[in-house]
Amino acid sequence: MLKTKLNKAYTLIITFIYEIVYKKLGYLSFNFLNTLLGFFIASSLATIPGQTGDWGITGSAIIVSLYEIISLTQYSKNFLKLNILRPQVNNIKIGILYGFFVDAFKLGS
Secondary structure (H helix, E strand, O other), X not given: OOOOHXXXXXXXXXXXXXXXXXXXXXXXXXXXXXXXXXXXXXXXXXXXXXXXXXXXXXXXXXXXXXXXXHHHHHOOHHHHHOOOHXXXXXXHHHHHHXXXXXXXXXXXX
């Protein structure tokens, strides 16, 4: 088969689509799943201590402390070796914040 300009353009387009579908889409879906995991964690943390009604302040203090401990360990110098985990942990933290905002809007309405 001759390597014409049309054939080169076709192979270029196919490789571009391949990179998007198999590499970037997989990474995007993994990040989205981590965000949903954070949302689930936030929903469970907001509903379990809130059942009794007297754990509101204590539960929120524990949640904020854990959130800050995760941030402290993630951005310390020892965590730099595990650069792969940093985006996943950030996405879980974003999901937790999103879940708490959604719960706050549910309680406010």
